[in-house]
Amino acid sequence: MTSSIWFGALEQGLLYGVMVLGVYITFRVLDFPDLTVDGSFTLGGAIAARIIVEGMDPWLGTALALVFGLGAGLVTGILHTRLRIAPLLAGILMMIGLYSINLRVMGGKAMLSLLRLDTIYTDVAKVAPSDWAVLSLGLMVAAAAAYLLYVFLQTEMGLALRATGDNEQMSRSMGVNTDSSKVLGLALGNGLVALSGAMVAQYQAYSDVGMGIGMIVVGLASVIMGEVVFGNRTLARTLAAVLIGSIVYREVIAAVMRMGLPTSDLKLFSALLVIAAMASPMITEKLKPGKTVERMT
Amino acid sequence: MLQVMGISKTFNPGGVNERRALDGVELKLQKGEVVTVIGGNGAGKSTLLNAIAGVYTVDAGTITIDAEEVNQLPEYKRASYIGRVFQDPMMGTAASMTIEENMSIATKRGLRRKLRRGVKKRDREFFCDRLRLLGLGLEDRLATRVGLLSGGQRQALTLLMATLNTPKLLLLDEHTASLDPHTAEKVLELTKMIIRKYRLTTLMVTHNMEDALCIGTRTIMMNEGRIILDLNDAQRKNTSIPDLMEMFKKASGFAMADDKMLLAN
Ligand SMILES: Nc1ncnc2c1ncn2[C@@H]1O[C@H](COP(=O)(O)OP(=O)(O)OP(=O)(O)O)[C@@H](O)[C@H]1O
Ligand SMILES: [Mg+2]
Numbered sequence: 001m002t003s004s005i006w007f008g009a010l011e012q013g014l015l016y017g018v019m020v021l022g023v024y025i026t027f028r029v030l031d032f033p034d035l036t037v038d039g040s041f042t043l044g045g046a047i048a049a050r051i052i053v054e055g056m057d058p059w060l061g062t063a064l065a066l067v068f069g070l071g072a073g074l075v076t077g078i079l080h081t082r083l084r085i086a087p088l089l090a091g092i093l094m095m096i097g098l099y100s101i102n103l104r105v106m107g108g109k110a111m112l113s114l115l116r117l118d119t120i121y122t123d124v125a126k127v128a129p130s131d132w133a134v135l136s137l138g139l140m141v142a143a144a145a146a147y148l149l150y151v152f153l154q155t156e157m158g159l160a161l162r163a164t165g166d167n168e169q170m171s172r173s174m175g176v177n178t179d180s181s182k183v184l185g186l187a188l189g190n191g192l193v194a195l196s197g198a199m200v201a202q203y204q205a206y207s208d209v210g211m212g213i214g215m216i217v218v219g220l221a222s223v224i225m226g227e228v229v230f231g232n233r234t235l236a237r238t239l240a241a242v243l244i245g246s247i248v249y250r251e252v253i254a255a256v257m258r259m260g261l262p263t264s265d266l267k268l269f270s271a272l273l274v275i276a277a278m279a280s281p282m283i284t285e286k287l288k289p290g291k292t293v294e295r296m297t
Numbered sequence: 298m299l300q301v302m303g304i305s306k307t308f309n310p311g312g313v314n315e316r317r318a319l320d321g322v323e324l325k326l327q328k329g330e331v332v333t334v335i336g337g338n339g340a341g342k343s344t345l346l347n348a349i350a351g352v353y354t355v356d357a358g359t360i361t362i363d364a365e366e367v368n369q370l371p372e373y374k375r376a377s378y379i380g381r382v383f384q385d386p387m388m389g390t391a392a393s394m395t396i397e398e399n400m401s402i403a404t405k406r407g408l409r410r411k412l413r414r415g416v417k418k419r420d421r422e423f424f425c426d427r428l429r430l431l432g433l434g435l436e437d438r439l440a441t442r443v444g445l446l447s448g449g450q451r452q453a454l455t456l457l458m459a460t461l462n463t464p465k466l467l468l469l470d471e472h473t474a475s476l477d478p479h480t481a482e483k484v485l486e487l488t489k490m491i492i493r494k495y496r497l498t499t500l501m502v503t504h505n506m507e508d509a510l511c512i513g514t515r516t517i518m519m520n521e522g523r524i525i526l527d528l529n530d531a532q533r534k535n536t537s538i539p540d541l542m543e544m545f546k547k548a549s550g551f552a553m554a555d556d557k558m559l560l561a562n
Contacts, residue, residue: 152412154398154414154415154416155411155412155413155414155415156401156405156410156411156412156413156414156415157410157411157412158415159394159398159401159402159410159415160402160405160410162391162393162394162398163391163394163399163402166391166392166393166394167387167388167390167391167392169383169388170388170389170390170391171373171391171402172352172372172373172376173350173372173376173379173381173389173459174376174402174403174405174406174458175373175374175376175377175405175406175407175408176373176402176410177371177373178373
C-alpha cells in the first residue's frame, strides 16, 4: 500500500500543504496576489539542499529555509508598502531577483542532488517505520502550521491582519497600521512557502531552480478545491480545507497522470483548473460569504 | 477641541483633473459640540472629514485635536482620537469577519495590538451590553459574519464600533444616506442617542436639511471648498429650510434646486 501513487500523493499533499497555507495567508487573508511565492519556494529548497550537500544538519537547513523565506516576504512587503510598488509587480520583481539568488545558493548549478544524503526524513525514519517517515513528519508540520495560524489569526494582531485584507479603509480608521500588517502577512506566508520548499526538496531528493514555477497557481488551485470540498464557514474549517485542498489537488494530479497525462502538461492542467474554478458561478457562490473568488485577483 | 486652521487641498495638482477641494477652511469645535455640515455635491464636505481623519495630507494649514497638532500623523495614528462612520455601509466593517471580531478590532483603536487572544469571554459580555443599545438583536449573533447583515445593521454596528472606545471626535459622513428611509431614521435615532450618552464632539455631514437644522447646536454650509455659512443655535432657531436654500443661493450664486439636498426633504 505504501508504495502506491495515492499514498505518494497524500505525502505530497501534506508537504505542499504547508506552502498552500502560505498562499492562503497572502492571497486570501491579505488579498495580496503575491508572486514572490514562486521564488521563495525554490529558495527554501535551494537553502536546504545546499546545507545538506555541505554536510551540515538537514534540520538546520530546513530552519534556515523558513527564516530566509520570512526575509523574502519581508522584502516584498517593504517594496510594496515603502516604495509603493503594486502587489503584482513587487512579487514579480522578487520572483525574478530570487531566481538569480537561488542559483547562487545552489552554487551556480540548476540542480542539486541529495541522493544518498541524510535528510530530515532519514532522521525521522530512525524513530518511525521508514515508509511512514515522510507522512508522519509532513502531517506533524502541516498540522502544527495550521494550528499556529489558527491561534495567531485570532489574536489581536491576527485580527488586524485579517481586517487589513478585508477592508483597508476600515482597518486604518480603527487604528490598524495596515502597512505593518501587510509586511507581517507576506513574511509569514513566504516563510511557510520556503519551509514547504525545503521539505519538498528533501522528499524528492533534489532541489531544482525551476521547482517553484507555477507554485502560486498550485496554491490557489488547492485553496479553491479545499474550500469547495470542505467549506469555509469558520476559520478552523477554512484552514483544514486548505490542507485538504492540497491533498485533493495531489490526488487529482496523480489520477490524471495515471490516465496518461504527460508530466510536462501538468502546469497547463493546474492553470485550467484554476480558470475553471474562477469561471464557475456555482463555485463563486459557494465561496461566499467569505472572500469571493473575484476578490482574489 | 478641534481646530482646523486654513487647510487647503488640491487633487491632481497641475493635471488636467486639477481640483481644489478645500480652500482655506477655518473651523473650531468646542468640546462636546455637535455640528452638522451641509453643501452641494462636490462642495468638499467629505474631503474636509478625510483631511481631519488623515486619509490624505493637506497642502496648507494645520489641524489640531486637543491642542495636539496632528498634521504629520498618519491616518491609523489619528484614529486613536477619531471615530468614523462612512456613507457606504460596507466601508466601516470587515465583511468576512464576525461581529465580535469586528468589535474586538474596534476596542483596540488607539491601543497596541498584541499577540493575545482578540475576543475573550469578558469582551463578549461587554459587546453584548453595547449591542443591546441598538435594539437590533445583534447581541445574539456575535459569531455571525458581518457580510451577512443588512446595510442598516452594518451601519448601526459601524456606529457602535466607532464609539466603542469613546473617541475625542466623531466624524459622520452622510452615514444614513444609502439606507432606506425607515432604517435611516432608526440609525439617526441611534446616532443621537449615542452622541448624547457619551457627550461626543461630532461633525456630521448630511444632505437632509431638516436633520441639519435640528441635530446638534450648530450648522455650517460648504461650497467650493469653503465654509460659506456658520449658524449658531440661536440663528438656526430662526432659520427655515427655505431660508437656508435662499442663503445658499446668495452665498454661492447658484440655486440648489436641482441638487439632491432638496430631494432629501
Ligand atoms: N480622491 C480624490 N481625487 C480627486 N478628486 C477628488 C477626490 N476626492 C474628492 N475629489 C474632488 O473634490 C471635490 C470635493 O469632493 P467631496 O467628496 O469632498 O465633495 P462632497 O461635498 O463630499 O460631495 P457629496 O455631497 O457629493 O458627497 C469634488 O470635485 C471631487 O470630485
Ligand atoms: Mg461626500
